[in-house]
Amino acid sequence: MGNYCFADKAVYERAQKEAAVIQSMRERYDLADGKNAWKIYQKAAKDRVFSTVVGYGFMEELRETIQRSGVAHGKRMEDIYVHETANGKVQADKTAEKKMAKSEERYKKLYEAQCILNKRMKMVVAAAIIVLVSFVIIDLRTEYSIFTYFTNYKAKMEEDLVNKYEAWESELTAREQALKLRENGGN
Numbered sequence: 001m002g003n004y005c006f007a008d009k010a011v012y013e014r015a016q017k018e019a020a021v022i023q024s025m026r027e028r029y030d031l032a033d034g035k036n037a038w039k040i041y042q043k044a045a046k047d048r049v050f051s052t053v054v055g056y057g058f059m060e061e062l063r064e065t066i067q068r069s070g071v072a073h074g075k076r077m078e079d080i081y082v083h084e085t086a087n088g089k090v091q092a093d094k095t096a097e098k099k100m101a102k103s104e105e106r107y108k109k110l111y112e113a114q115c116i117l118n119k120r121m122k123m124v125v126a127a128a129i130i131v132l133v134s135f136v137i138i139d140l141r142t143e144y145s146i147f148t149y150f151t152n153y154k155a156k157m158e159e160d161l162v163n164k165y166e167a168w169e170s171e172l173t174a175r176e177q178a179l180k181l182r183e184n185g186g187n
Helices: 009-028 034-047 053-069 094-141 149-186
Strands: none
16 A cells, blocks of 8 residues: 555554545545645544554645645644554554444444335335235226226216116006006906
8 A cells, every 4th residue: 555564454454444535535625725625634633533654644745735825824733643652653543443433333333224224115115006006906896996987977877867767668568558458358
């Protein structure tokens, strides 16, 4: 990674993560602008975001940009925090590592919860679609469907009315014939 050689795999992996964060910052922000550099520097120094030489180098680069631009003139710039052990080796800041671990764990839990929620929502949507399709099928099989209620209802009423008049007509015809038979039978 760059010009650095790491003896510890954990520090190397942390440096890779920091390099990725730095690269994304370079892509998102114009770091040549002193104001942007100032905001990023202050936030990173306060939260002790960086804990490897890669991050420290980036912080030093931001500091130089801020000093050249004069944005921090008269303002106090926080120092770059480096944690050293008794034998003089630079180690990652434990608070930054803990914050990063908590943050990663939090986002992992949020991601898992969202995955579960997505599965549940898919099941609810599938169940709603099944119920809706069932209602439509049942409705189409009934005599007065919601889709054909008014058209079929009117035709059914007209048919019932015609059938009623036909029944009256056949009843009247039967009575007339019965009356004629009585009259003829009575003569």
